[in-house]
Amino acid sequence: MSQERPKKLYGLAAEFTTTPGIYHAAEKVKDAGFRWFDCLVPFPVHGLDRAMGVKMTILPIIVFCAGVTGFIAACCLQIFTNSLEVDLWALVPVVGYQFDVSGKPLLGPAAFVPVAFEMTVLFSALTAVFGTLILNKLPMFYHPTLKHPALARATDDRFFLVIEARDPKFVRSEVEAFLHTLEPESIIELDA
Amino acid sequence: MKVADINNDHLRLSGIAKKAGPALAGVGAAFLGLSAALGSGEWTTFWKSYLFAWMVAVGIALGAMFFVLLQHMTRSGWSISVRRLAEAIAKNLKWMWVLFLPILIMVLKGEGDLLYQWGNAQLMEHDHLLHKKATYLSPTFWSARAVFYLVVWAVVASLYFKWSTAQDADGDVKWTHKMQKWAPICMILYAFTQSYAAIDWMMTLQPKWFSTMFPVYFWSATMAGFFASIILLARYLQKTGHVQKSITTEHYHDLGKWLFGLGVVFWAYIAFSQYMLIWYANLPVETGWYITRQLGGWASISLLLLFGHFLVPFLLLITRWTKRWRCTLPVIAAWMVLMFFVDIYWLVFPVIPETAIAEASSYNELANLVSSGEVSVGYGFTLVNFTCVIGMFALLCGGTLINLRSCNLVASADPRLDEALHFENA
Incomplete structure (x- = not known):
């Protein structure tokens, strides 16, 4: 007989059957001062993130900065390669590939725009994709809420509110009593 | 499906907004009359200003028609709250053709060269390229096409207004089906007529010049004009106490996205x-x-467009809060309406005589001729430029408010109204 390791508590989940149920529960949990809690719902519930007090993501700002970086990088690259002519430390002459293309000026901003545009889009798009993954801690191969069989219904017809044990206000007995006041269908204990 | 009850949301135009329609229309007519008085003698300037004003007004109305057709094509739910406003702007097309008659008569009378270089029969005869274009640019064919565009727009815009308001009365879903059924056909007609109208009315000002992108350019310009205008109209109606619940922050946000995009x-x-x-x-x-557009005073107008129509609004509208906050969006929208005026002005006014281009041996020579004033590129502002466009825009606003007097301000019996009232931008 294998010896069971002592189980560590991940958190407590309250089960709700309706969207108003979880919506108002989320408001109360937020107002009670909990920070580490989450809602598991089978479909997007409008306004739930506001009820939970979830802040706007900073992803747009990161993406904007990445776009600006891409734009500047593209401009520098093109100006450097096309029309640069400087003496580095006054000794080493550095000259770009000064191709004369149908008599256009070497420093022709109109020709630089498409590349600058594409680089802006490329930097922004890659940052958006990978930024989303990183901010959401993805890919994630294991999550404690995936383990309990009852929580599988979060993909079907049940709404769960999970208060995690790492929350500074988490005292097991108090949280359990508090969750009871929200009148859930049931309260489930989640192992880490 | 349950239809939301918004009947107590001040759906009928009342108070100052009700009186503003006829007043604005009167002001508009007075300004146009003033323009004719100011322009007599200087007919070339007058006709240019008139064409500029006409393109501004018809551009906004056509943008509205496009929006209405698109919402039906895509079966959009979010836009029900503001669709009636677009329908009312578009419905101006039912009578707007009257304002095109002066240009039509002028061209048919053989005085087209006051506005279009191709109106000069001698120039058309002696230049090979223009000679080849003479059939397309003959006053009769040109006018026949114009009549066709105007008829199509008048019919489509008034039908959609009629069908949509008929649904207000009986709440029958068959109107929705009907509008959706005809939307693709009307959209194709719209695309063809507006593209060719842009070519006929503005591109041929420089008769040898051609750009297949020009109609799309005009279309995107009208999008700026229309979405900025509808934001201002919605804000005006809410400021005067109407439709407080029907038009929400989400609708402003989405209209702001359209304006931005x-x-x-x-x-x-x-x-x-x-x-x-x-x-x-x-x-x-x-x-x-x-x-x-790079010589003389036009260079600064071109730069104004680069910064004022793109770079600054781009940075202003890229964030979420500027589109949602009701203090910022209308200000940006007002600025964009102004920039739409400048854009159309920039399209219509700068014209260089085709003979000057043909005779100049190099760019520098042409530039010198322009800067010394020997060749005119049509730069310079006169009072008529402003009175015409103020008059025409006032007529458009007045006409829109008059159209709104006869109906609810929101398509209150649309089966998707619930969706429009409750959607949220994630």
Whole structure:
């Protein structure tokens, strides 16, 4: 007989059957001062993130900065390669590939725009994709809420509110009593 | 499906907004009369100003028609709250053709050269390229096409207004089906007529010049004009106490996105694409159009468009809060309406005589001729430029408010109204 390791508590989940149920529960949990809690719902519930007090993501700002970086990088690259002519430390002459293309000026901003545009889009798009993954801690191969069989219904017809044990206000007995006041269908204990 | 009850949301125009319609229309007519008085003698200036004003007004109305058709094509739910406003703007097309009659009569009378260089029969006869275009640009064919466009727009715009308001009365879903059924056909008609109207009325001002991107450019310009206008109209109606619940922050946010996407970004994309191809190819027959806009005073107007129509609004509208906050969006929208005026002004006014391009041996020579004033590129402001466009825009606003007097301000019996009232931008 294998010896069971002592189980560590991940958190407590309250089960709700309706969207108003979880919506108002989320408001109360937020107002009670909990920070580490989450809602598991089978479909997007409008306004739930506001009820939970979830802040706007900073992803747009990161993406904007990445776009600006891409734009500047593209401009520098093109100006450097096309029309640069400087003496580095006054000794080493550095000259770009000064191709004369149908008599256009070497420093022709109109020709630089498409590349600058594409680089802006490329930097922004890659940052958006990978930024989303990183901010959401993805890919994630294991999550404690995936383990309990009852929580599988979060993909079907049940709404769960999970208060995690790492929350500074988490005292097991108090949280359990508090969750009871929200009148859930049931309260489930989640192992880490 | 349950239809939301918004009947107590001040759906009927009342108070000052009700009186404003006829007043604005009166002001508009007075300004147009004043323009005719100011313009007599200087008929070339007058006709240019009149065409500019006409393109501004018809551009906004056509943008509204496009929006209405698109919402039905895509079966959109979010836009029900503001669709009636677009329908009312578009319905101006039912009578707007009257304002085109002066231009039509002038061209048919054989005085077209006051406005269009192709109106000069001698020029058309002696220039090979223009001679080849003479059939397309003959006053009769040109006028026949114009009549066709105007009839199509009048019919489509008034039918959609009629069907939509008929649904207010009986709440029958068959109107929705009907509007959706006809939307693709009307959209194709719209695309053809507006494209050719842009070519006929504005591109031929420089008769040898051609750009297949020009109609799209005009379209994206009208998108800026229309979405900015509808934001202002919605704000005006709410300020005067109407439709407080029916139009929400979410609708402003979405209209702001449209303004940002089509009126600012897509506009810049098309403007630059057109510019870059002509710049790269460097063909004399094409570059003349841009040379005109890079010389003399027009250079600063071009830069104003680059910054005022693209860079600054791009940075202002890119964030979420500027589109949602009711203090910022209408201000940006008002600025964009102004920029739409400047844009159309920039399209219509700079014209260089085709003979001057043909005779100049180099760009520098042409530039010198322009800067010394020997060749006119049509730069300079006169009072008529402003009175015409103020008059026409006031008529458009007045007409819109008059159209709204006869109906609910929201398509209150649309089966998807619930969706419009409750949707949220994630």
